[in-house]
Amino acid sequence: MQTANVPPQSTLFDWAIATASLWLGAGIFVDAWYHFHNDVETFFEPAHGLLYAGLLAAFVFTGLALAHYHHNGYPWLRALPAGYEATLAGLALCLAGGVGDMIKHTLWGFEEGFDALLSPTHLLIGAGMFFICAGPIRAAQARAPRTLAGQLPMLIAAASLLELLHWGTQFIFLSEAARMNAPLAPASSPHDVLTLLTLAYYKQGIGLLAVLVQSLLLAGFALYLKRRFALAVGGLTLFMLLGNIFIAGAHSNDVGQFAAVLAASAACGIVGDVMRAGYAFAFAVPAVYWSVYLAVLAATMGGIWWTPDVTAGSILFAGLVGAFLNVLCTADSRLAN
Numbered sequence: 001m002q003t004a005n006v007p008p009q010s011t012l013f014d015w016a017i018a019t020a021s022l023w024l025g026a027g028i029f030v031d032a033w034y035h036f037h038n039d040v041e042t043f044f045e046p047a048h049g050l051l052y053a054g055l056l057a058a059f060v061f062t063g064l065a066l067a068h069y070h071h072n073g074y075p076w077l078r079a080l081p082a083g084y085e086a087t088l089a090g091l092a093l094c095l096a097g098g099v100g101d102m103i104k105h106t107l108w109g110f111e112e113g114f115d116a117l118l119s120p121t122h123l124l125i126g127a128g129m130f131f132i133c134a135g136p137i138r139a140a141q142a143r144a145p146r147t148l149a150g151q152l153p154m155l156i157a158a159a160s161l162l163e164l165l166h167w168g169t170q171f172i173f174l175s176e177a178a179r180m181n182a183p184l185a186p187a188s189s190p191h192d193v194l195t196l197l198t199l200a201y202y203k204q205g206i207g208l209l210a211v212l213v214q215s216l217l218l219a220g221f222a223l224y225l226k227r228r229f230a231l232a233v234g235g236l237t238l239f240m241l242l243g244n245i246f247i248a249g250a251h252s253n254d255v256g257q258f259a260a261v262l263a264a265s266a267a268c269g270i271v272g273d274v275m276r277a278g279y280a281f282a283f284a285v286p287a288v289y290w291s292v293y294l295a296v297l298a299a300t301m302g303g304i305w306w307t308p309d310v311t312a313g314s315i316l317f318a319g320l321v322g323a324f325l326n327v328l329c330t331a332d333s334r335l336a337n
Contacts, residue, residue, distance in 0.1 A: 010065070021161075092128070133161045148234055165217055178305070219321060234273060237272075264289045271284050
């Protein structure tokens with residue numbers, strides 16, 4: 001009987017959990033879109049069903065793997081391939097959060113706005129999903145696949161992780177820089193100058209916060225994936241597209257917004273694919289993303305309301321965020337010991 005070692009890596013199981021991860025990443029934003037466009041009065045509604053079906057798939061895939069490997073002689077506590085202890089922990093968190101969420105909604109109804117985002121049961125479910133998605137990434141660390149085909153389960157799971165982080169920061173995903181989203185100019189209402197100036201200041205601040213946070217996410221993931229897995233050509237582009245498409249679909253109120261996110265994701269992924277990880281790479285990935293994003297917004301939505309200084313400065317700011325992040329994650333052999 002096997003007692004000391006965990007089961008060998010399984011490509012089939014990697015794909016199973018990666019598929020469940022993508023299902024969860026898509027389901028959480030379909031659920032968000034449904035809540036944006038419908039009055040939800042019951043826990044048992046279609047979008048919740050899609051989301052929890054993805055979670056059920058993760059439970060089924062993991063349960064089958066546990067039964068299979070236990071039948072082959074591995075003890076229950078070590079009956080999954082290396083890296084998937086995170087997935088098992090995530091399933092337990094999601095189960096606790098899902099049951100709590102159903103009880104909470106049944107007794108007190110449904111939250112809106114930031115109440116929904118920061119609901120403890122929602123956060124518990126989100127944390128569980130994060131751990132589920134981490135399984136294929138941790139498994140890939142053990143075997144270090146070098147081909148794009150071998151890296152696909154890891155890339156899909158990583159993109160699903162990015163989507164989950166977008167869910168937690170969705171209020172600062174879009175810059176709202178399109179001209180149609182411009183705040184009222186103070187001159188339009190002389191009696192409300194102070195109020196309009198304050199609103200314009202905060203709207204600009206939220207846009208710049210989106211640049212900062214999304215640049216950290218994009219550069220952080222890109223640096224990690226490029227360095228840890230020696231990504232095959234095309235890997236980063238696929239990651240960027242999958243990692244941004246669901247939130248873009250849920251939050252875009254115009255085709256131009258959606259196109260801007262997809263074009264920017266493809267552009268920064270392609271640029272990142274042809275560059276080696278380093279300062280130039282860390283600068284280019286977020287800088288290219290925001291350059292293309294703002295350019296497509298300007299071309300498809302009647303221009304942008306940001307001033308030239310803010311526009312150019314935001315792109316430079318994004319690149320510097322990536323470069324500064326690279327400083328912190330670059331090892332220096334001279335500091336060893």
